[in-house]
Amino acid sequence: MSISDRNHQILNELVNNPSITSMTLEKKYNLTRRQLGYSFRQINDWLMANNLPVIERTRKGYFIIDQSVFTKLDSGQEKILVENNILSVEQRIYLILIMLISSEEELSLHHFTSELDVSKNTVLNDLKQAQAFLSAFDLSIRYTRRWGYLIEGQEFQVRKLLMKVTYQVLQINNGTNRIQKITGLQNEQVDEFHQRIENVENKLYLKFTDEKIETMPYILILIKRRIKQENKINPFSIAYEELSDTKEYQATEEILYDLQEIPVTERLFITLHLLSTNVYWSESSMDEAIPNLAPAIDHMLRRFEKNACIYFQYREELLNKLLQHIKPAYYRIKYQLTEFIDIHNSLGKEFIGIHHLVKRSLSPLAELIGCDIPEHETRYITMLIGGWMRKQGESFEKKVKAIVVCPQGISVSRLMFTELRELFPEFVFLDSLSVREFFDYKLDYDIVFSPTFLQTDKKLFISKAFIGREEKQRLRKQVMLELHGYIPSDIDVHHILDIINHHTTIKNESALIEDLQAYIHRDEESNIKHRNEQNDFILSDFITPNHITLRDDVESWEEAIRISAQPLIESGNITKGYIEAMVNHQHDPYIVIGPNIAIPHAPPEEGVNEVGMSLLRLKEKVQFTSEHGIHLIIIIAAVDKKQHINALMQLMKLASVEHDRNKLIHANSIKEVHQIINLYSNDNHR
CATH class of the missing domain: 1.10.1790 (PTS-regulatory domain, PRD)
Known part of the structure; x- marks a missing residue:
């Protein structure tokens, strides 16, 4: 986004002389109050576009400028693209299009080369690019010996193009003189329509934006010219009743008071142009013409x-x-x-x-x-x-942003998203995603909720899709402790009062505030102990040689789970009930974490005594589903959602590398398997 020469000068003046007043700026640059206000808004739009704080203006006409504006501009960001007399390709395209729209004579290459002061080859190339630009409007440029260059297509689309191009030409340096020269319009014509539009403003009790005030006279005059040339709009799907009762329709009648030959369809189009024009200020009720x-x-x-x-x-x-x-x-x-x-x-x-x-x-x-x-x-x-x-000082960047990743279909995913958003009202929940969508996700986020394990460098919280009240309380405590080291009570009582006031009448506000504060800040977390130090287990801590089993084949998926879990039974990490729970959960699709590899698991309360993992390698795959054949089964027994996470991330890295996955499948000894496990237990391994 660039900034005009005039606005560049005003911005530099403000930075170099921040104590200057609005009145002084108006006199120095020969501006009306309205023109300065327009420039001021454009400057603030540019600052916002460059992620800088806007400049505020006091009632007495002074300016408040944030220190970061001085710092950034002094460090070189004041190098703004200011339009000059050398036209860019894009600007030449706009000028070519305004010539095609407004011309009252046949246009040849000579007209374009003379107006733009470029060669024939440059114009021919510009015409090709202009044609590409017109594709968005379903219009085209055609040349005939008899009529020269002209635009073809529906007149409604040409009018849309006219609105777009008029605005763009006026943004070019010396744009007003350029458009008047191209169109042959005189200052008197423009001033007359400008006065008519200002009269409309007074009738409608509103103020159009300054850019619209500047462009509307040219648009209306050129529409009138095209109508005279028999380029009229065909009847279109517009509700006459919806527009004819508006103030804007009456305003159109006033603008066209001496142009009786303009048909109703065209009057409705001009009414629509007034209705669709941005306003800077309005005294009337803005929704009176649009119910609801x-x-x-x-x-x-x-x-x-x-x-x-x-x-x-x-x-x-x-x-x-x-x-x-x-x-x-x-x-x-x-x-x-x-x-x-x-x-x-x-x-x-x-x-x-x-x-x-x-x-x-x-x-x-x-x-x-x-x-x-x-x-x-x-x-x-x-x-x-x-x-x-x-x-108002709200920073979106400072808020915790969360996403929900759920592989169990749209309905379950949305339910999980809704419940978590209600559980963590202070977080911004951006999206609910499938696993495939998650790996291509572009927005910045801080934490991930998922019922399955994911490879991510952000904080991951494992949560079942369907969680009861007690599980929700545990999850909330876990997340808050992990993020903050404590459970914050940052609910604003006054915001709650505003909401209550919106729906009912408060009889005793001070008593209500006291009761709400007592409830919000109640001491219900005194029994929570937060471990500041967490054992950072690695993959080889869990998958030790005596937790590795090698088999050529098994008869069923259930048998694979039982054989793989046997070392954890023998070491006391799990009970037999945990094996049965895993068998009952075997149809969960998110057990499969990669080609040929699966991680059966169940909730800790189903029989986990101590965190652990065990691995079964099969040379002949066992069918998990009709779509998945599995060679590697890693049983995961988790007592909480933290201790095993680092090891699990290392396992996910291993699962994503086809070469090492195949080495595991074809290993001839437990030692070979454990060497690969050790390799991925090193966090520096890539």
């Missing part, structure tokens, strides 16, 4: 708060800002007037996780509109919500 919009956004925001484990301060103010943006977005999305704006690079690292949770929270809005929310609209909502979080 406010409840849908409120529902969306509550889903986000739950997903992100936060509670928004000044929630109504944020809700109004979202309403202000989402009302025009509603019309853009519903009538396919999305502007193909790519703001991918404008999301900082912290916003990526927030964006993921925003997407998961959008279903109420999608259901109201009747279609999915486009990516660029989602990203803009992310920036609004992320900026609000930063404003």
Whole structure:
């Protein structure tokens, strides 16, 4: 994301002279208050895109700048791409397209080379790239000797292109002069429509964003030109009743008061353009024309708060800002007037996780509109919500982020995800994943919950998919002790009061606060002893030579479990009941951890006396299922979810290396097997 020359100058002025006032800036750069406000918002958008704190402005016109802004800009990040007179390929493409859209004469190569001041070969190459750009709009460029170069396709798509390209051309250095020269528009024409639009603002009691105020006169004049050239929109699926009763339709009538020849379909399209135009401020109720919009956004925001484990301060103010943006977005999305704006690079690292949770929270809005929310609209909502979080001091990065990995199907996976999220309301739960999805997962996370063992360098907590109340309490204590060394009671009583106030009337607030604090901070963990030192067992500590058995074959999977577990019976690590429990759990698919290798196990309470492992090697595989034949069976007896984890990770590394797996299968002695086990017991082994 680049920044314009004017905004670059203002930002440098603020950094070099932070005590300057708004009034002084307006005079120095010959700006109106509105123009300075527009520049100020663009500067803050650029700062957010570069993961820097925004600059705040006080009521008296002074500026508050975070120290990190000075540090970053002084260290060289002030090297901003400022547009100059040398046009980029992308800028030349936009100029070519505005020529094709607005031209009142036949266009030849000479017109393009003259306007862009480049060679014919450069223009021909630019035309090819312009054609690639138009594919997103289902449009094409065609050349005939009679008509020269022109755009072909549905006029509705051309109008969408017009909105996009007009904005982009005006962002080019000296863009206003360029577009007026290309289109042949005079200042008087633009000023007249500008005045008409400002009159509309007053009638509608709102203010369009400055970029829209700048682009709308050109868009409306060029639409009028295309209508005159008989490039009219075909009737499209638009509800006349939905738009004709809006203030924007009446505003369209005022804008076009002297243009009676414009048909109703075109008037509806211009109304739609006004409805889908972003506003900076509005005095009217934003949802009055769209039933259920406010409840849908409120529902969306509550889903986000739950997903992100936060509670928004000044929630109504944020809700109004979202309403202000989402009302025009509603019309853009519903009538396919999305502007193909790519703001991918404008999301900082912290916003990526927030964006993921925003997407998961959008279903109420999608259901109201009747279609999915486009990516660029989602990203803009992310920036609004992320900026609000930063404003109130919420850091998404500091929160514990968890994922749930479950190989037992979607239904079980979602149930496990829901129960764990309720058990750990202070964690951000990003996703529930299959094992395959887990190994390709891109988002940052801190901990993993899974009913099976996974190879990961993050904290792994083994949890059954279905856990009872006592198991939940044990799991919560285990996780909190592992992460914090204690069980935190960080629930904010005042947030709870806000929630209660939302649903009922509190008769005695001070007494309620006292009772809630007594309950939240009750001493129920005094009997928990946390071991600061944990034995870090390695694989060879468990799979010793006398815990290794070699056989050529066995008759069944059940027999394989019994033979493999026999050394643990003899050493007293497990009881015979544990063997029967493993046999009963044999159909669990996550027992198989790799080709030819399986790890039968059962809950510790089924008969584990002491942590241990044992290994059975079969030269002829035994069928675990119709899909899996197994040569290596490693029995795992765990007394808790910690002592065996390091050894298990080493075993997972071994399971992933085909060469060493095959050496185990074809080993001729227990000594050979144990040598490979020793090799993977070294944490430095790769």
